Amino acid sequence: MAYETIIVEVEDHVALITLNRPDALNALNDQLLSELVKALEDAQNNDKVRCIVITGSEKAFAAGADIKMMSEKSFVDVFAGDLFGPEAEGIMRIRKPIIAAVSGYALGGGCELAMMCDFIICSDTAKFGQPEINLGVIAGMGGSQRLTRFIGKSKSMDMNLTGRFMDAEEAERSGLVSRVVPAKKLMEETMTAAQKIAEKSMIAVMAVKEAVNRSYEVPLREGLLFERRVFQSLFATEDQKEGMSAFAEKREAQFRDK
Ligand code: HXC
Numbered sequence: 001m002a003y004e005t006i007i008v009e010v011e012d013h014v015a016l017i018t019l020n021r022p023d024a025l026n027a028l029n030d031q032l033l034s035e036l037v038k039a040l041e042d043a044q045n046n047d048k049v050r051c052i053v054i055t056g057s058e059k060a061f062a063a064g065a066d067i068k069m070m071s072e073k074s075f076v077d078v079f080a081g082d083l084f085g086p087e088a089e090g091i092m093r094i095r096k097p098i099i100a101a102v103s104g105y106a107l108g109g110g111c112e113l114a115m116m117c118d119f120i121i122c123s124d125t126a127k128f129g130q131p132e133i134n135l136g137v138i139a140g141m142g143g144s145q146r147l148t149r150f151i152g153k154s155k156s157m158d159m160n161l162t163g164r165f166m167d168a169e170e171a172e173r174s175g176l177v178s179r180v181v182p183a184k185k186l187m188e189e190t191m192t193a194a195q196k197i198a199e200k201s202m203i204a205v206m207a208v209k210e211a212v213n214r215s216y217e218v219p220l221r222e223g224l225l226f227e228r229r230v231f232q233s234l235f236a237t238e239d240q241k242e243g244m245s246a247f248a249e250k251r252e253a254q255f256r257d258k
Pocket of ligand 1: 028064109132138
């Protein structure tokens with residue numbers, strides 16, 4: 001399918017989705033978000049795809065939801081139309097791993113989109129923020145919820161109340177991102193990580209995603225039980241037999257997602 005606001009490339013089992021509204025610093029409008037969800041669903045349904053990467057431009061991952069699109073909307077418009085609700089749900093339904101490769105601004109909905117991915121690798125130029133407070137609103141896709149769980153209440157309050165930006169070094173120190181790399185190496189490092197994931201058993205990969213995400217939803221005891229049962233159930237797969245035999249035989253495992 002031809003997209004106008006994103007570019008999708010599938011290579012070596014990785015779907016690379018590049019947000020592409022350069023004139024608006026990749027601001028998220030209805031079209032971009034629905035194209036993004038469609039591309040993610042296609043990647044989910046494409047057997048060749050084993051990992052997904054979402055990225056933006058060097059200057060901006062995404063500078064937020066499109067303020068010009070939102071400015072004339074009324075409460076009734078956004079409430080009755082559930083602005084950004086179905087798209088956020090659509091992204092959360094994806095079961096394959098998604099890495100955010102962030103360079104430049106990841107603000108508002110852009111920071112929230114990055115946090116909806118499974119982990120974030122950013123360049124040393126990255127700037128994260130929830131500046132919605134400057135517009136007289138608050139975050140609407142996880143900036144007050146996910147960010148608080150990721151970096152703690154004090155820092156989240158600071159970000160959401162002052163609207164200040166956090167640089168890459170602080171983002172790594174705070175646990176928002178998994179790695180910071182030099183800007184020139186961002187895509188190389190991210191694609192290497194994606195390739196590494198693509199080599200694993202897809203069943204185990206999807207199980208990891210579900211188990212780690214579950215840790216944000218349920219009490220520890222429930223989460224531990226869920227993890228143990230999933231761990232045990234993976235012994236029903238051929239990939240578990242292959243992975244453990246390959247170790248014993250000192251060779252690379254050949255996983256078949258079975
Ligand atoms: C619409 C945007 C935009 C946005 C930038 N642009 N951010 N358009 N929505 N969120 C547009 C600008 O209007 C401008 O277009 C062009 O992109 C370049 O931006 P500049 O401001 O000229 O660039 P610069 O001076 O380098 O400043 C970069 C910036 C600034 C610091 C990122 O653009 C900025 O503060 N943007 C808004 C950030 C923000 O408030 N995000 C939160 C949005 S609310 P023109 O045509 O004028 O040249 C949100 C709510 C989420 O995300 C809730 C649920 C999803």
